[in-house]
Amino acid sequence: MDGYEPMQTMEEDDHGPVIKxxxxxSVRVKFELSNADISFANSLRRVMLAEIxxxxxxxxEIEENSTVLADEFIAHRLGLIxxxxxxxxxxxxxxxxxxxxxxxxxxxxxxxxxxxTTEENMKVFARDLIPSGDRINQVLGSPVxxxxxxxxxxxxxxxxxxEIKLECIAKKGIAKEHSKWAPSAAIGFEYDPHNKLHHxxxxxxxxxxxxxxxxxxxxxxxxxxxxxPFNYDAVxxxxxxxxxxxxxxxxxxxxxxxxxxxxxxxxxxxHELSEEGKDGDYDGPRSPEFNGGGDGWGQxxxxxxxxxxxxxxxxxxxxQGGTTPYGQTPYGGSGGWGQ
Amino acid sequence: MAPKSxxxxxTPEEVVASEADVAMTEPPTSxxxxxxxxxxxxxxxxxxxxxxxxxxxxEDEDEEExxxxxxxLPGSTPTAASFEFLEEGHTLGNALRYIIMKNPDVExxxxxxxxxxxxxxxxxxxxxxxxxxxxxxxxxxxDLQDLSDVVTEKFKxxxxxxAARMSA
Ligand SMILES: [Zn+2]
Numbered sequence: 395m396d397g398y399e400p401m402q403t404m405e406e407d408d409h410g411p412v413i414k415x416x417x418x419x420s421v422r423v424k425f426e427l428s429n430a431d432i433s434f435a436n437s438l439r440r441v442m443l444a445e446i447x448x449x450x451x452x453x454x455e456i457e458e459n460s461t462v463l464a465d466e467f468i469a470h471r472l473g474l475i476x477x478x479x480x481x482x483x484x485x486x487x488x489x490x491x492x493x494x495x496x497x498x499x500x501x502x503x504x505x506x507x508x509x510x511t512t513e514e515n516m517k518v519f520a521r522d523l524i525p526s527g528d529r530i531n532q533v534l535g536s537p538v539x540x541x542x543x544x545x546x547x548x549x550x551x552x553x554x555x556x557e558i559k560l561e562c563i564a565k566k567g568i569a570k571e572h573s574k575w576a577p578s579a580a581i582g583f584e585y586d587p588h589n590k591l592h593h594x595x596x597x598x599x600x601x602x603x604x605x606x607x608x609x610x611x612x613x614x615x616x617x618x619x620x621x622x623p624f625n626y627d628a629v630x631x632x633x634x635x636x637x638x639x640x641x642x643x644x645x646x647x648x649x650x651x652x653x654x655x656x657x658x659x660x661x662x663x664x665h666e667l668s669e670e671g672k673d674g675d676y677d678g679p680r681s682p683e684f685n686g687g688g689d690g691w692g693q694x695x696x697x698x699x700x701x702x703x704x705x706x707x708x709x710x711x712x713x714q715g716g717t718t719p720y721g722q723t724p725y726g727g728s729g730g731w732g733q
Numbered sequence: 734m735a736p737k738s739x740x741x742x743x744t745p746e747e748v749v750a751s752e753a754d755v756a757m758t759e760p761p762t763s764x765x766x767x768x769x770x771x772x773x774x775x776x777x778x779x780x781x782x783x784x785x786x787x788x789x790x791x792e793d794e795d796e797e798e799x800x801x802x803x804x805x806l807p808g809s810t811p812t813a814a815s816f817e818f819l820e821e822g823h824t825l826g827n828a829l830r831y832i833i834m835k836n837p838d839v840e841x842x843x844x845x846x847x848x849x850x851x852x853x854x855x856x857x858x859x860x861x862x863x864x865x866x867x868x869x870x871x872x873x874x875x876d877l878q879d880l881s882d883v884v885t886e887k888f889k890x891x892x893x894x895x896a897a898r899m900s901a
Binding site: 410414427437444445650657660 | 824828878881885
């Protein structure tokens, strides 16, 4: 736990990050992360947004469609229906499964069959998607129904005589691949409500105050005094999160799972680094001394982009000084980074 | 993907061959057709000709499973190295850069995503004498893990405290 001393402007607990929850229910969690760096806070936001596995419809086989909507339109719409992702950690990714296309270990099957027989138009809802076949548990892949009428999202409307009959295959995935797998409807992320750090321009037409009403977190931080000079050393340190679920995972789980995904990422890389230390992998990240110098440090082919230089010390990052506008830096090499 | 050099291939090839020998009783789990019987005589010989091609395919499959995700870029020295991470982006890059910079033995650390349509992230680490860039990277990853552990614990604690406050 050594290494991350709190930032300069820390008034509270000097022992690592602090979390304060201001609201928590089945739909959202609002919390404040403080004593942490913006880079970590943003990693948490990004990972919750894009890398938590959930389940969503990925394949649709349409047997009958006499509605006014095109097959592709309906298939896309079905993909966006939130499905309950409880227990999705026990579901395999289809690409990792032994089956040919999909099976009960890597997918959930849902069927939809509706025909309008009355003169009145018929509405088809997400609740009409019926899970069938073996499932990991009784809820995984069921459509999320959170409205008081218990109907779920409206899928389409049918006129008299129109019919829809289809089969959907829901698969595990992450939102980095397609946003239909996002567990969160939205993640609010805010810091510095008084814009003391000038990270925002706050463009206005006539009057700043009325055109930029105070943030809901404004009362939690000291507003700047009229004559306060700009602090060039200040860094953001309080981050206000608002994690709202789409219904597939409880908001608490989104946060816990987000950190979990980050942990797995790190563990995988640590494992890879230590593995490579043991066996004699050629281009593994090891010190050149152990490797007999030049060769092995990446093959000759594939690294000829001008950015990195073709070989050895000529690269923009470690070469001899003097060729860049920055010239010789106190660090010895030529600072391609300008630092 | 650029074709791999010959030197890289040699080790995995042997592994593939020996695995195939052991698992003969069971059908292959991959979708690849079982070709062992066709030219079983070649198994003992040197891996030449079409065997080469066949193994290369098998290897490609293994490659996808256990793709090497960290690579040292050319021009690196023990105390000044650039690493290339595959399938990583700002999510890991910025937090890792921050935590590595916190290490007092590190002189410089920065990350970059050279091209937005290539899923690659580069980290440059320069250390003072006494530690290496690889060690600094490993320490950074572990420190970030510890930080994540702390945040998980803190979140659980405040969530329980909040629940208790609400029910009181
Ligand atoms: Zn399967």
